[in-house]
Amino acid sequence: MSDTQHMRLSGHAGTFPLTAEAHSLLVDYLASSRKQLATTPDADETIRDVEASLGDRLHELLGSPEKTIDGHQMTEVIRTLGSVEPDPDHSAQIESAPGRRFWSRIDEGKWFGGICVGIATRGHLRLDWVRTIGVFLMLLTGGLIGIVYLALWLILPRAATITEYEQRTRGTVAPKLGTGQ
Numbered sequence: 001m002s003d004t005q006h007m008r009l010s011g012h013a014g015t016f017p018l019t020a021e022a023h024s025l026l027v028d029y030l031a032s033s034r035k036q037l038a039t040t041p042d043a044d045e046t047i048r049d050v051e052a053s054l055g056d057r058l059h060e061l062l063g064s065p066e067k068t069i070d071g072h073q074m075t076e077v078i079r080t081l082g083s084v085e086p087d088p089d090h091s092a093q094i095e096s097a098p099g100r101r102f103w104s105r106i107d108e109g110k111w112f113g114g115i116c117v118g119i120a121t122r123g124h125l126r127l128d129w130v131r132t133i134g135v136f137l138m139l140l141t142g143g144l145i146g147i148v149y150l151a152l153w154l155i156l157p158r159a160a161t162i163t164e165y166e167q168r169t170r171g172t173v174a175p176k177l178g179t180g181q
Helices: 020-036 043-062 071-081 087-096 115-123 127-140 144-155 163-171
Strands: 005-006 015-019
Touching: 005 020, 015 020, 015 043, 020 043, 020 071, 043 071, 115 127, 115 144, 115 163, 127 144
Parallel strands: none
Antiparallel strands: 005 015
């Protein structure tokens, strides 16, 4: 008999003893499922549900603590679960949903990091007003807003241009970058 490997699955406190073949099959199945769900917003939650379902089936098979799941049993469990695929109706709803905007920093027209350009783009605001408000907030808070600005610069995803941001969000309107003319 080959080496026994132990694997923990979401929703189960203990580990499951698996042969090397069963472990390999399970890891491949979960990796394939993650890849299938890569563009789904609830991918992590779905994978946890899949792991919990797998664990429930493996727990039924084990029966006793000294038993080990082999490759044949794992193949059968995976076969009964079937392949994991994203819900086409859910994906269509997400892709057609207008205005799925997100916080971002944008390099086009940036002065310091692109945070103000990102705020203006997301909120359909004039960039010069966002910058003016930012300067006043900096003065009013004694520079503390600068720490928030730095944190946003480190955390927010970057878009090269406003057009790229709009394409990512399937949005509509770009902000006015002018000074009021």
